[in-house]
Amino acid sequence: MARSVSHQGQHNRFDLRMALRERRRALNADQQVSAGKGLCEVLKSRPELLACQHIAVYLANDGEINPETLQEYLWQSGKHCYLPVVDQSGSKVLTFVEYHTGTSLVENRFGIPEPSLNGAKTIPPEKLDIVLVPLTGFDEQGRRLGMGGGCYDRTFAFTSIAHKPILIGLAHECQKVDSIPVEHWDIPMAGIATDCQFYQISA
Template identity: 40%
Template sequence: MSNHFEHKQATRNELRKYFRQRRNVLSAEHKHSAKKALAQRLMQFVNEQPSIQTVAVYLSNDSEPDLHAFIEALWQANIRVALPVIHPIVAGHLLFVHYTPTTQMHENRYGIAEPKLACQQVIPLSQINLMCMPLVAFDAQGNRLGMGGGFYDRTLAHYRQQAYPNLQLMGIAHDCQQAPSLPTEAWDIPLAHVLTPSKHWQFAATGTLSTDSSSE
């Protein structure tokens, strides 16, 4: 990364542009390999924690890491899967909806596929054990830079107050999305984990790096 982007005064939009470009130039072969590696690592994480019964995921967009292989593995393991849906009433918030192979889908206003909203299929945050979150960049303190809409930060606004004690937040990224440091705001929600095709970063509650489990 150039010195320009190492400097803390780089704006969030500059950083988004830089890391999206890094992600967008990855080859199809690289992305396919990343999809397989992430599915394997994620299922290993899930299998090591029997308490994980419901996992929130996302459908990839804009060269985000593809989680389809992971979703298929969750279905096979009879673990409930949820997808985010833009809240139709509360602006800037998300709902999470049960996702199955037969779920009816449509495109939201950003052109991203999401389940058609059915109230009986909404899963409360209190019932989600692991949330896999897309990101544009992350750093070694567990800070996450998103696309700028603030949907996850608003939806998880009470996470810091331990409103959802059974919920773990995990950012999903390509290795090239790691930044030396990221500018933060008071409303940013820190991550407990970041998983890339080659590493599993784990963070303490304070956002300090506690362990770094690298692949052999």
């Protein structure tokens, strides 16, 4: 049964989100580059990635761990990468556009670069094999905290009854906390990868 949202839970999530955003933004450029390389090392031999062809990545923003090194590795491995595009109508449903070196990027209403939809090759979310989801925070039980917009939760709500795509959260190791307060709409991750290790989440 879906539980109601408590004001206390919302308050705790807001405060935690702000604190963890500050924590990741405090990392300097060298630390960010090192974290991105560590993330690639953690993920590139994962069987989930080796077995798939269509992978959603993202362009790092606001101190998020940067999957650029991993994405370059995926391209070199012959994988197809896709970037999310935020729906301009405010529906909070993401569109995924194939991403390659020649992809034209434009700023969305949040000031974040994303592919232009003009003439773009898109893929339905259910056809993706893996989605790499940026996180603001997480705990070892696999509970996650996003940016609060709900776009990934809305777009991939169907994964509660589907086997794919596999959702893997990405974060800096310093974004791990003891416990994340959850809400009924939070979609679970199959695993969480940091610059240090992979946390396999039990179903």
